[in-house]
Structures are given as C-alpha cells and as structure tokens.
Amino acid sequence: MTDFLRDLNDVQRSAVTATEGPVMVLAGAGSGKTRVITYRIAHLIRNNGVTPYNILALTFTNKAAGEMRHRIDKLLQSGSASGLWIGTFHSVFARLLRSYIHLIGYDRNFSIFDSDDSKSLIRQSMNELGITNDSLPVNAVQSIISKAKNSFILPSEFQSRPGDYNQQKAAKVYELYTRKLRENNALDFDDLLIKPLELFRAHEAVLGELQETFRYILIDEYQDTNRAQYLAAKMLGAKHRNIFVVGDDAQSIYSWRGADISNILNFQDDYQDSLTFKLVENYRSTGTILQAANSVIRNNHRQIKKELISNRSAGEPVTLIEAYNERQEGEKVAEHIRSMRQKDGHDYSGFAVFYRTNAQSRVLEDVMRQNRIPYRIFGSVSFYKRKEIKDAVAYLRFIVNERDNESLLRIINFPPRKIGDVSIAKLKEYAVLQDSSLYDAIRNAAEGGFQQRLVNALESFSSVIEKLKELSEYGSVYDVLSELYSLTAIPAQLQAENTAESLARYDNLQELLSMARDFSDHNPDSSSLGDFLENISLASDYDETRESDNYVSLMTVHASKGLEFPVVFITGMEERLFPLNTYEQDELEEERRLFYVAMTRAQEKIFLSWARSRYQYGQPQQCLRSMFVTEIDASIVRTESGELISGRSSSERASSSGTATSRGFQSKAPSPQSGIQTPRQESKSASKGFRAGAMVHHALFGPGMILEVHGSGSGQKVKIRFRTAGDKTLMVQYANLRIVS
C-alpha cells in the first residue's frame, strides 16, 4: 500500500480500495467524493497494476477532468497515468465516435453543432415544413427534440407516439432535422450521447471491444446523468461490472436538461450486489456554512436523508446584504471584496460571485470593471459563441468537413462576396439537380449557367477553401488560421474599422490564434485541425479558466458545481429570481437544491445579497426577499452591521401595507392574472389567484407559499408552507389570505 492512502479517512479509504464490483458513494457536498475518485484511480494504477488505458473516468467538466489528471499525476509522481480515458461524457464519446462512427453511416470527420447551429437547422426544417415560429417557437421545438433525444426516443418512435398537435408538428421537425444533420455530416450535443448507444446496439463486436477496454469505469456527479448517459455507462460496464459512481441527490440541478435523479436511486436495484459508502465528514466548509446549507435543504421533501458534519470550526456567520437596487448590490459586493482582501489577505481568486440568471451578470461586470477588480465571467456569451470566433471556426470546420453546410452558409458570403440569398437558393437547387453536395455545386458553378459575376465570386470563395485545405494537410493549426486571416482579411477589416467593438473583436481573433499556437505546442502528435475543433466544440462555459490568473470568478450557480472558493457571494436573493418563477413543488425543490449547491461551494464565508428594486422586463420592479433567506437558521445570519436579521424585511412590511408592487405581479407569459396590479386589486380576485406556487400573506403566520389547492368556492382549502410557521392547511373562506404574487 502506498503512502497516499493515508490522506483519506477510513470510509474514503474503504471506498477507494473496494475496487471490484459495483460501488456507489452517496454523500453530501465537500465530503471528498471527487477526491475518492482521484485516489481510486491512482490506487488502481499504482497498487493494483491496472493499465491506465483500461480505466474510464467521466467528470462533469473538461476542467474537472484536467484537474483530476493533474492530481493523479502528482499522486503517482510520474507520468504513468498517460493513456487514461478521462473527460466528460461528451468528450469521451466524441473520441469513440471518431473511431467507429463510419459503422453507422457518418464520416469520421463529422462536425459538432453547438446549440446555435442546431437551432438554425431546426429553423430551416420548420421553414421547409411550413411551420412558423409564431405557431410554434423554435426554442420550444429545440427543447422537445432534445428531451426526446435524451430519453433515447428516435424520430420514428416519437412520431408514432400519441401527442397533441404541437407534439406532432415537433415530431415532423425532429425527423427532418435528423435527416439534415446527417446530410451535414454533423452531430449535435445530444447525438454525442445517443449515437454511441446506436452504435453499441448495432455492432455488438464494437461494444464487446470497448467493454474489454473499460475494465474500470468511474463517474463523478452521478446525480446529474440523464437516461442516455445512464444506459451508456451500463452497457459499457456490463462485462466487468467494475462501475463506481459518486453523487449527491441533494445537488441534482439539471433535470431541465433531462438529468434523472432516479439513476442514483436505481443503482442498488440495477446492481443488487453493489456496495454503498456514505461519507459524512465535510472537509470544505466551516460549521456555520454547513448549518446554513442543512437548514435550507431540510425543507425539501424528496431527498435521501444524509448526515453531514463539518470537521472545521464554526467560523463566521452568513452576512446578508440589502441594497436598494441591483447597482448598489454590485457596489456592496465590490466593497466587501476590497475590504476582505485587505483585512484577510485573500487573493482575488478567493472570491466567487454567483447569480441565478445570466442577465444579472451585466451589472456585476460593470461594477467590477469600474472598481478595477479583475474578474472573469463564465457562462454568459462564452468566447466560442462570439460572432467573429464562430465565423473563423466555421471556416476551419468546413475545411475539415465539406458536407457541413451550416458552416458553408455562414462563410460563403463572409467577408461579403456579393453572393446573396437568391443565388444561394439557386445553388441549392442546382445541387439537388446534380445530386451533388452544395460545395460541389459551387465548384462546378461554371457549368451551371449562372451569371459570370456569381461564378467569379464563387470561384474566389472556393479558391480560399482549397488553399486552406491543402495547407491543413501538412501545416499546423496555427499555420492554417494565420493563412485564413490573411486570405480573408477579416482581422485587418476589423482593425481598419477602428471602433471599440471592432477592436475587441480583433483581439478575440488574436486570442484564437494564440490558442491555436498553444494547442500546436502542447499537442505535437495530434495537432490536427479536427482535434483542435473538437476541443473548441466541447469546451463548456465554465472551462475557460486559467489556473495562474488572479481574478474574481463570476458565474451562474449551475456553473459552480463541484468547485470551491474561500468566499462566496450569492446575489439576487429575491422571490421570483432565486427561487426563479416556480409554480410546481418539484421546481421549487430543484431551486432549493441549486441554492444548496451555491452555499456549499464556500469554505470560509457566505454573503447573500438582495435588492429591493431590480430592473426587469424594461422597468424597475419591487422585489421581495427570497424565502430561502428565511429558511436559514436565523441565529447564524447577520446584517452588514452585524445585527441579527428579523424574520421579515422592510420591503416585505411595505408590501403588506399595500404600498409596494411586487415584481412577481409581472410575469413573462401573459396570463389572465398578469400585468402590473396592486396587491389590493389582486386580493379582490383572490379566490381565482390561489394556485400552487403563489406567494401569500397571512395576518398571523406571515408570508408563505401555496403548495396545494383543494376544492373550490366556499369549501376551498389551501396547503401553505409558511416561512416561519411551517406547513398549514387553511380554509380560504376564513383565512383572510392576501396574495402577494
């Protein structure tokens, strides 16, 4: 046994050394689940002599994979982990598909479409089917298709399912969209998960080979796997059955993406002989932080009871920041960062600022900039989603995959070559007539009877492509990209424009060039364009961080999963923001788990902030403090001046006297009860407004949220969760309830 196992507590060590057969670790935040995976891999390699190539480790982000690899290398004190399969489901499966996808009718050089590309293809499909965005929004269709894919329902099956009119229309789009993806030789993100399943089912020999390769499978954040991921893991692990999963049901926050918490609950059913370990000691956070997190998550009904105790001292109380608007909220956050830096000597990198929705980041970002606090923002418009980057990447993608019409259409007239939509439509027709690809039609345009002007423009385009293609055969990614810049003069144009925006875009293109150089330097063996593109396609918003930099991290709560920071600010603690508009109990519980995730990222100190007024939907809205704040044990929460907080805030009092309007009155989707109303008007229509999820106020019990509504008329009863008084069922007729929002 090697020394490093001493860095683990007894249960962790048992989980690490129980290497054979199915094992699950079910444990709360910060209890060392990720650490156990890391050590287990090191143990398999060092102490059990397993070849790294036979180990498959699946993490939630590429960054987590990188860190894990780095730690394993450190534990083994050599490069002996090379060959290890480690990455996200998406990246590992993309790698597998590069080897085998020809067996199910794609070329190995397939493109990976991001969600914008896929939306554009769905829009095209809808157009062709004569379905307008007004009758059925493209976003809705995209989400229906994605859900179907994640549940592993193929178009044919989806079409034969009974469904309402919209479902049926979506089913048609799904079918055409699938066909178009294939024509483009492209996969969307969901395909990266389901194509392997298709492959495994159709080609048992391939599955057998992979089962043999992956003798040990380890999965982090198992609570957030969806059905396709679950099935894939199960199939790959079926032979050796050395499948090791770690997770925390209280941190399941991706059900909107199809994650299925029952995967964790079913593990024991699937593997009757499995071992389960529970880790109860939290090494990350102070006692106070855990007390705060535990007091909140206790309000969820659906959870596996787990114990979590801190092995650290109580530490500092939670500080609640109250601001009059979102700008002051940001200012206060910046002020606390500045003063804590001076007082406690934290680096900027010791601070993280979280928000529930991306829209909140703009003001926070402004404030950081104005206060000269270095920051980095994750998850808004990610680097790779910027127009100039997408344009350059589209060129690269097209060079690799000539059938990628999405990319082709993006670049054919960029920079402008006077090739308009009408010409493109004609070219498409010509391609169909010739039974050729669109690019072949372009190359043969001279024979197609098109105007000479157009033929010339197309020739100038294809000559750029052909030159770059040739260069990509022997040149590095860096060479290809610099040649692209010079042939198209895109950066030069931006520089010449000389506006703040164009210069920022110029800088981004230069950044892409440095990345290409970096990539070529770090991957001398595989510096192919295809690999570079794969890295780009699979980079997620939260992967953009660089270790050495010293900056404050700004990110959504979703992006914070698995991470830890000494000081955490959770902003926008307001009703209808965090928790976000929720009407269903399930959704509220998911919001609460999100809040739990946010709090448990903190090691030393949590700040919660909220604004009494916030600009939303184009106008300032009055806000109520989040019910989640009240759920935290009041004894450990202090105001900025160090006082205990009272159960209700000043604005809640204001609203109960009928002077303030709540943001909640203006809902995004117009409904009979929407529009700005005063609480007084609202209470007149009170009986109509009683619905699960509505916030109400009771003279005696104070604020609460309706969980269930039973009956109607004079017999109507409602079950309400009061913030301080707990759950009560009341008769509407007598309860004198006022609907707050």
Ligand SMILES: Nc1ncnc2c1ncn2[C@@H]1O[C@H](COP(=O)(O)OP(=O)(O)OP(=O)(O)O)[C@@H](O)[C@H]1O
């Ligand atoms: N036995 C231990 N001794 C010292 N430190 C530990 C031990 N176990 C875990 N830690 C530290 O505690 C912190 C939390 O561990 P880790 O990130 O593995 O927890 P986790 O269960 O994966 O958390 P999350 O649920 O948030 O993903 C890390 O900094 C880790 O290094």
Ligand SMILES: [Mg+2]
């Ligand atoms: Mg973890």
